[in-house]
Amino acid sequence: MDNLITGKIYVLGNNIDTDQIIPAEHLVYSTSDPEEAKKYGHFALSSVPPEEAGLPHGNLPFIHGDNYQSEYSIIIGGSNFGCGSSREHAPFALQVAGVKVVVAESYARIFYRNSVDGGFLVPMESAERLCDILQTGESVTIDITNGTITRHYDNRVFTLKNLGSVFAIVQSGGLFQYARQNQLL
Amino acid sequence: MGMTITEKIFAHASRTHKVIPGQSVWLNVDILMTHDVCGPPTIAIWEKEFGGDAKIWDKNKVVIFPDHYIFTANPHANRNVELLRQFAAKHELPNYYDVGTERYKGVCHLALAEEGFNVPGTVLFGTDSHTCTSGAFGMFATGVGNTDAAFILGTGKIWEKVPESMRFIFNGDMPEYLTAKDLILRILGDITTDGATYRAMEFSGSAINQMNMLERMTLTNMAIEAGGMNGIIAVDDITREYLSSVGVSGYQEFTSDSDAEYFATYTYNANELVPVVAKPHSPDNLAAVRDVEGTKLTKCYIGSCTGGKLSDFHYAAKILYGRKTAVTTFIVPASTTVARQLKTEKYKDASLYDIFTEAGAYIAESSCAACLGGPADTTGRSIDGDTVISTTNRNFPGRMGSKQSSVYLASPLTVAASAVTGVITDPRDLLQ
Incomplete structure (x- = not known):
């Protein structure tokens, strides 16, 4: 796990459900064939209503044209990020698109578990509602261990909550790695 | 201090006497369920992590229902069913329910009940968020992703955080115009889509005690819509009777202690509740049907693990008997058992199948469909x-297809009444 993550942010609102993250019709593609799996990146966040895509202004596509990777590697969300279905394809799609960290006010349980146990991305919780403060396109650096997100242009630092009991799994890179390191497998 | 029913099952499944909400424990899993959307990636992770000659922890405890994308020409979707078929054949899985055979069941959550995999006191994990449905049988059931499912497939164990419990008590009796769907939509309106995140939702009260198992499953099914880890209802005679009809016996019944601690308790009187909908685009966007009646519709849909059970079609038949639909209406029995029951079960002198056909509804094959x-x-x-x-x-x-479409969620009574008029209609206007 890289402790410091730097990148451009993509800002979303509340209740970003798994159908918005990766619409169900695309769940037919292989996740293990690297070439076919690029489809997941291409369709990531494709069902977010345009006016809510890339806040505060909206109408900013997460993926351009035929690409499968996004220029944004950090997502900022509101409450209940990842609600809805159990599809692990959701954090997987974000990972394929190049997302390293999501910072949200709160998460739905299964998305959170999938992100951590599958080692796809790091789901951090913010102490304050950052989706109303930060703007899409701003550059930030996240310090996972110390729980901070720093906005580059004014060096303003916001606090992130401690990962708590799942930190060990995040640090290992996922459930299987954690289980092996701890002689559970 | 006592324990809730969920805490007792957690203690039992982690081989301890006492658990505390917030504590992480390793649970011994009784059943792992998967389907055609999440099964293939789960299998791929399992093979990668455990190697080519990996052994399944217990073949009898793995249940696979292809149910999501079944009646489609999509080659990728059909490839996923073929992957399940090959996996089941290679490992000689006894509990695989293949498409195109007599064994095909349809939607997994109802099929689990019908096939006797829902056993009180046990722990069931599934690669589907609506796995919480099975909690209607006094068991712990919840959804997980592919990595967790692959871990269970190889070890029979998984970590889980002991949830706090929320209690929802429905006193009084269910009026004839009200269904379990109205109750759960009301709860969602009150606590919102993250009101129960990481928590257990326990349902009780006289109105619940009167419900059949299918209606109870509508309540526990939508616990996930409030973010709940699980929904749960204690075993009673109605549960025991259903279980006996599907050949399940010798189970352990857990009940909440009178001094168990709850995060919150909500109390309702069923007699005072009214038919409701969830307006677009969230299950917690609550409105009384009366407040949106007259909204023009282009499609009506009665189906799914939530609303495609026999009980849902009995409700719909009450309204559709002797009437015509004014708008395109789909009837999608959740399971093949329900599809057969439509032809044998009657309302007044007609089979449900005939009532729907004569009303002009389109009856589809059993699957998750739209x-x-x-x-x-x-x-x-x-x-x-x-x-x-x-x-x-x-x-x-975009949930039901088009990103431009708008979906209202409602009870089978409300959907059937709206199908007759072509606009959102309160079922009280049409119930004879």
């Missing part, structure tokens, strides 16, 4: 700017 949109050729999928009223569980943007 509840989650699915491939482009999925029956009932929303197109363009459709306005749909549906007995399903989610109305997120």
